[in-house]
Amino acid sequence: MEYLKRTVTCGELAVADAGKSVVLNGWIHRHRDHGGITFLNLRDRYGVTQVVIDADASAGLKATAAELKFEYCVAISGRVRARPDAMVNRDMGTGAIEVVAEGIQILSRCETLPFMIDEKSDAKEDLRLTHRYLDLRSFSMQRKLRLRHEVAFAVREHLAGKGFFEIETPTFIKSTPEGARDYLVPSRLYPGKFYALPQSPQLYKQILMVSGFDKYFQLARCYRDEDARGDRQPEFTQIDIEMSFVKRDDILALVEGLMGHVFRKTLGLDLPPTFRRIAYDDSMELYGNDKPDLRFGMEMSDIGSFALRSTFQAFKEAIAAGGAVKALVVKGKADYSRKQIEELEASAKIFKAKGLAWMKVGAEGRLEGGASKFFAGEGIDSTLATDLLGALGAGPGDLILMVADGKRKVANQGLGAVRSKLGRDLGFCDPACFEFAWIVDFPMFEYNEDEKRWEAAHHMFTMPQEKYHSTLESDPGAVKGDLYDLVLNGFELASGSIRIHDPELQKRIFSIVGFDAKDAETKFGFLTEAFKYGPPPHGGIAPGLDRLVMLMAGETSIKEVIAFPKNSFAVGPMDDSPNFVDAKQLEDLHIRIVEKKE
RNA sequence: GGGGGCGUGGCGAAGCUGGUUUAUCGCGCCGGCCUGUCAAGCCGGAGAUCGCGGGUUCAAGCCCCGUCGCUCCCGCCA
Incomplete structure (x- = not known):
């Protein structure tokens, strides 16, 4: 009809x-x-x-x-x-x-619905994903996917306007063993051989620079076979960008302009023309992570010198072991209950902190409760308490929280987790507020204790900062890379770097991370080959589209801004992927399934 | 690989330390009433082997063991 x-x-x-x-x-x-x-x-x-x-x-x-x-x-x-x-x-x-x-x-006609199509649908996520077609009918999902479309459109509009070409790169590529686990695609024509799905178009975009496409971008689908999180899916989309003849600040400025355009066009919000820059080391010391939520302050302090004057043995031992004692002040929260403090302690322990010490500041600035007996009282340096309060900027009615650990990183991360939880609990995390920042001066290398070797903290094509070029081999741990992350409200939104274009320097980096010429040749031969032919100085960055839209939509999971996401076990609840295939298909692909032995 | 939380009609929840229920409530579903609603209202009804398996007990939704699924997090994510 x-x-x-x-x-x-x-x-x-x-x-x-x-x-x-x-x-x-x-x-x-x-x-x-x-x-x-x-x-x-x-x-x-x-x-x-x-x-x-x-x-x-x-x-x-x-x-x-x-x-x-x-x-x-x-x-x-x-x-x-x-x-x-x-x-x-x-x-x-x-x-x-x-x-x-x-x-x-x-x-x-429509059968009885598994859940109501409603703004305030309270169906569990699993059920929503199984019947995603119904979930997507809701105004809230339609609004989010519309926002995603508009953001993507604004990105293309802005970058095309700046002279960038959108160029597609392959999704069947060669597996490179570094980094995340690859998703593999078996080859029918070549028994035993596999393609890999790209973790990012990294090598291809660098090669496009060699080709002279000096301003490239792509809304690129990326694949990483690692466990999911609220902000991580097996497949996700990057706003992949690469430019030639640029220095770090050119890229930061470009992305500041891009974010400004996107927020203005889609949310009607004006962002500041530039974002603040925080050195990685400072971020770790002040916030306990490299993706700080800057919608609130509550920065951490190193109170090592005060701890040494105290009678707190555990604190002194932490410092003696080369660690740190970190503190933060929660204004006006001296009325926090034991239970509330225990909940905060639990979040510190997730990051291996042994405990969360606390003190309250009473009337006339007297330290009370918890660990106060180690900082004030008979036989203790009489100015210690006032000196500490002065250094922390704490006063009557405040709560002081402290984490000490023989490993500085543990103290920072533990107390940083407490800071993050406080931010949420105290209502400092307004989803309509957007606090961007650049985290810069990341270390180039991290020491892998298990394998007793240095590894690239970002990737092996990152340019070490000029001033460290002479000491790369002698002191790898001190080398800072020409690296930068864009963070927004506690999430890493983008990561990028200036790349190495000098084959000699590249060889030195390979060598530090234990790659000999042969390794480099097998794994990245096509890149090093390309770099023999006049590679330009270049660098780039890749903001995550899913996370960006998630934050703009006021959500805390990227599943909310992906039409058909996987669940937390990488399963597609609607199509029930992954799944078994016909024996004939396996045969064509020269694959035999081996039962796992227990 | 590890930790926290959850699993009760189609959906969301309640069910306190085992014994008042015939397992409760709201939404939805089915039938009826209703001329201005907009989350319509009112009356009536159907629908559940309490994720699954085992155990303890006179008695298990509730306790124990195992298992499956979901969710958040640590590890992992160059």
């Missing part, structure tokens, strides 16, 4: 349209039968329109209307009518009008 095709959408009719004959297509969002009169809310991507079946409608029309249930897909013809003043719904875009039904055509 021919269906009545819409002449208008469900979001566009206004009082000015009164009297027009229209056809609407959409889904039954709500159904209110009052006996004599029936109201239908018809929904599509554009909005909701109220349809009325008047008391004097034909018996046939009333019978069809009575059949309608949630989410039936229908075509409705009728006449637009301005609602009487008292019946206007000001919360509804089309609330000033209604459509008086003259004909209703049921296009398809």
Whole structure:
């Protein structure tokens, strides 16, 4: 049967349209039968329109209307009518009008829903993902995917305007063993050989620089076979960018401009023209991580010198072991209960901290409770308490929290986790507030205790900062790279670096991380080969589109801004992937499944 | 690989330390009433082997063991 095709959408009719004959297509969002009169809310991507079946409608029309249930897909013809003043719904875009039904055509029916299509749908995530097609009908999901589209569009608009070319790179590539685990694709034509899905287009974009495409970008799908998190999926999308003949600050400026454009175009927000820059070491010391949430201060302090004057043996031992004692002040929270402090301690322990010490500042600045006996009292340096309070900027009514550890990193991360939890608990994390910052001066190398060797902290093509070039081999741990991360509200939004374009320097880096010429040749031969032919100085960055949209949408999981995400075990709940394949397929691919022996 | 949390009609929850239920409530579903609602309202009804398996007990949704699934986190993510 021919269906009545819409002449208008469900979001566009206004009082000015009164009297027009229209056809609407959409889904039954709500159904209110009052006996004599029936109201239908018809929904599509554009909005909701109220349809009325008047008391004097034909018996046939009333019978069809009575059949309608949630989410039936229908075509409705009728006449637009301005609602009487008292019946206007000001919360509804089309609330000033209604459509008086003259004909209703049921296009398809809908079974009882597994959950309601509603803004405040409280179905569990697993169920939402299994029936994602229904979940995506909700206005909240439609709004988020629309935002994602608009962000992607604004990115292309901005970068194309700056002279960038969007160039696609392959998704079947050679596996490179460094970094995350690869997803592999078996080759039918070459028994035993595999393609890998790219963890990022890194090598290809650098080669495009060799080719002279000095401003490249791509909204690139990336694949990493690692365990998922709220902000990590097996496949995700990067705004991949690379430029030639640039220095670090050119890239930072470009991304500042890009973010400014995206926020202005999509959210109508003006960002500051430049973002603050924080050295990696400072970020670790002040916030306990390299992706600080800067919507609130509450920075950590090193109170090692005060700890040494105290009688707290555990603190002194931590310092003697080469560690640190870190403290933070929670303003006006001396009334925190034992239970609340224990909850904070639990978050510190996640990062291997042994405990969370605390003291309260009472009237006249007296230290009270918890660890106070180690800092004030008989036989203790009489100015210690006032000196400490002065250094911390703490006063009466404040709570002081401390973590000590023989490993400085553990003290920082432990107390940093406490700081993050406090930020959430105390309501400092307004999702409508966007605090960007650059984290710069990352270390080039990290020592792998297990394998007793140096590893690249970022990747092996990162340029070490000029001033360390002479001491690369003698003191690798001190070398800072020309690296930069963009952080936003406690999330790493982008990571990038200036790359090495000098083959000699590249060889030295390979050698420090234990790559001999042969390793380099097998693993990255095509890149080193390309770099023999006049590679330009270049660098780049890759903001994560999913995380960016997630934060802009006020969400805390990227699943909320991906149409069809995987669950936390990398399973697609809707299509039930991954799954077994036919024996014939395996045979074609020269693959035999081996049962795991226990 | 490790830790926290969860699993009760289609959905979301309650069920305190085992014994008042015929396992409760809201939404949805089915039937009925209702001429201005917009999360419509009112009346009635159906629907659950309490994730699964085992154990303890006179008695298990509740306790124990195992197992499966989901979720968050640590590790991992150059």
